[in-house]
Amino acid sequence: MVVKINITVIGTGYVGLVTGTCFSDLGNRVYCVDIDENKINALKKGIIPIYEPDLEKLVVKNYEKENIIFTTELEISLTNSNICFICVGTPASDDGEADLTAVFEIAKNIGKLMNHDMIVVTKSTVPVGTGDKIKSIISKELKDRGVEYGFEVVSNPEFLKEGTAVKDSMRPDRVIIGSDNDKAIAILKELYAPYVKNHERFIIMDIKSAEMSKYASNAMLATRISFMNEIANICEKTGADVNQVRLGVGSDARIGYSFLYAGCGYGGSCFPKDVKALIKTGENVGYTPKILKEVERINQNQKYVIINKIKKHFGDDLTGLKFAVWGLSFKPGTDDMREAPSIVIINEILKAGGSVKTYDPKSMELSKTILPKDNVEYVSKRDQVLDNCDALILVTEWNEFKSPDFNKIAKTLKSPVIFDGRNQYDDEVLSKFGIKYYRIGR
């Protein structure tokens, strides 16, 4: 029999909302807490602040069943729960270090408000050693109040991917539980059990190793991308083709094909900030992480590869030229614009005097708040973008951009040229349509 658990999830962003909703779908009662009152009010009306496949219907279903409660009231939530998940953001500070203000504020509030024993689970990505700090903060608050409640701080890093977050949460590759407390481990295992049928997917370790595992995973994935971008840049200068090299390399079972795509750089809310934070963690203990610094530097430069190709084709002055841009979000399947390469590419076009017409299936509303207003036009259909444009730039490889009508592109663009930041098309096919084709690593 599956035991139902009362849970508090603090922070209703990509991680908190998906985590809370998936736990609620198992019949648990989940208090989803956020400081953003507008967000909570919208959620109560079934308005989901982010785009994530399958999320809306799950939220609405479980809200109607009263399995989810959306609230700004941490005290009531904690009173009714025995376990609470910290899922707030940990953005990069100016110097690259993870900004833990929200995490520590919550730890303080938990210490101030808890009125029975509690398991405090950190799902936010936090630097190694943060669990100990959370423990001290809660202990101090309890001491100041003169009360003695038992609590355990557990690290349970999140590995969901935006765009497939619900699926990833319901079928995780692994659930890492960082704790040395048998009771806390048993409760977390019980909570996750329906989603982790094969119990070998639980990995139990000490709290610091769990915290580090998250950074090491993201840094490894970012490294593979920057590595392949470096290979692509060498390919361009030597006549090799990175698409073919990828097949040659990925076919080695020890390497595999995942995360070996050259492109116009990685973005998003995790890889950039987590690589920076891990560099900082190393530096704080007197170690210089040389590989990670290069991973970061290569990625910054990679966002300019497409603009350099555009300038090589049209010249440095893009005045009077209009560019059709397909895709704005940092990757397909999400509306997230954090550190999206599209921001750099579009700003560089504008800086050089050009203008932009763009379409993205999910992130246009958000983009309007991020990109400059002048000389950026948004349209609601893929092919509408092409009208009166001089060239097409593919930035985000949404499915609907993968096999477009090349005949239409060739006829509609003023000078049929495509700059492909995601290596989606076939050089030979495009040349048959008379389209000049630039991509990465060729």
Ligand code: NAD
């Ligand atoms: P997010 O910015 O989408 O959401 C964070 C939420 O926390 C916001 O709704 C914000 O209003 C709320 N919040 C901030 N301070 C608060 C407070 N004091 N009390 C209550 N709520 C508060 O962030 P996210 O993308 O969900 O990421 C959360 C954490 O999970 C980060 O550490 C991130 O690195 C990690 N993570 C993210 C992903 C991802 O794909 N987004 C994947 C794995 C891990």
